[in-house]
Amino acid sequence: MAFPTRRQAALSLLVFACTAAAPAFAQALPDKPVRIMVGASPGGGTDILARMLADKFAPDLKQTVVVENRPGASNTIAAEITAKATADGTTLLLATNTAQAIAPHLLKLKFDPLKDLQPIGLVAVMPNVLVVSAASPYKSLKDLVAAMTAQPGQMKYASSGIGSTQHIAGEAFGLATGTKSIHVPYKGSAQAHVDIIGGDVTMMFDSTSSAMGQIKSGKFRPLAVMSDHRAAELPDVPTMFELGIKGIDVSTWYGLYVTGGTPKPVVDGLTSELVKVLKLPDVQARIKGMGGEVGTLTADAFADMNRQEFERFRKLVKDANIKAEGL
Template structure:
């Protein structure tokens, strides 16, 4: 064995020894260096809410501080790219939602490949997408909105957290299926998007239930329907777009945890274990349920397979509906 090979063997043995502890705790990571969890959107959106609910417990299980950093921009691509380029040591992670399987096919610049530049850690949760309107708009039900939007093509505006986000795509696919046109108004994050809806600057918005639940309850926005085929137990009275006749429409969101490519398998496994334990914690589970999330845990391998399936699905949907996003 030459000198280079011996060094590699010794290094591999050291890494394995560091990660060999069977239980989570202080032996998992170096105490002096916090884990950075990137949220690629502004505060207030689903990614952000989920991160802040799960990170404290996950950090406790790892014996490690987890620092959340919001890095919005480019439909989530800016913050996600930061993690793709980070050191693959488990100390930089990203909360990635459905948009990572949509963006490659929207005609926008995506500076990474999700299947090449990341190690899947696991699915976290899903959340229904809901169509909400300003309470003073003339349509009070989903059926009324469908009819109104068809009768007034190009006269309705809808907001989203940004170009290429799942909320944006939800609006574009809806307009195609409902044979109408709507003006898309992108914002830098969910908070600003909903703020202008409440102020009456925008007529409707596609948003995660988690991000608008409190505004629905206080009457600041009106919930019209669930942008999918499955009703949510959090608001069982809300009809789905399937109930209204759009049988092939589904814009529900999922969220996952990703690490940079080439992160050691032992580190990925340790992160997955902490993530699953955090999601199963009764206090965390209750908090997520109250905020509109449905737990969706998986192994790293299951998430990898799921991402592959979603890439194929959205490539087909986007091509069939001729959807492109301005750079």
């Protein structure tokens, strides 16, 4: 996944930070709770980040900010609620590339994710990492691939749902290694973790935001990172490329959106608030501790990235012949 260089990202952030947002945007919000919609179950990476943002937004917005989990349909239930909400700035969506760039190529949606949802900004990017249970007999990626080759179509891999980045990563891995495995979709990473640890499912191509807690607690063994560079929090875990498996670059990005048609002063104010929050040392430490990189794109640059990812995943879904059965 191609992101701007650190210099370009820093310049983009500086340019935006110097642009004055409407100072009274918070007063322009209706006097009712602000919702951050999440398309996944509690306990996963999206939920963790959403609750962190809610805690930071509430004092500045002078409003109650609540997180509302609406899992299912590849995270698009929450996205549809946001897309069809009143365009007053009180319904936000913390989404991943699952709903914004992958699901549209699998499902017949009742909204347009590129038109009906207004990007506020990129929150974080987390590489996906191949994990197995700490009790698993597979100590390395080589061990796992050898076993998968010897037992084609026998091993299972978990994901947070059909069309999720974990699902795409698993299928891309199969294409790159010439192996076959059984996809077991769940309604969120938290539930999948239970079966990984219990040994009912062999592996998961999870985002570091979801998997890091289990890795740090010693319940997961990470075998390889699926990005073009090692994760800062997993310096001893090699990338797929380093291990000789090329053509796999799957990361999970998290972006904040608001209902399309929301007045520009409110959109600009929300973007300014997000930029402020993402500069807080404790927020940066939290994101980095989850194995991720803090978002540094302007709203326009993030919108461009979303469109590019939309087209990139269109090709991945087609090449992997991923279908929407079970949704």
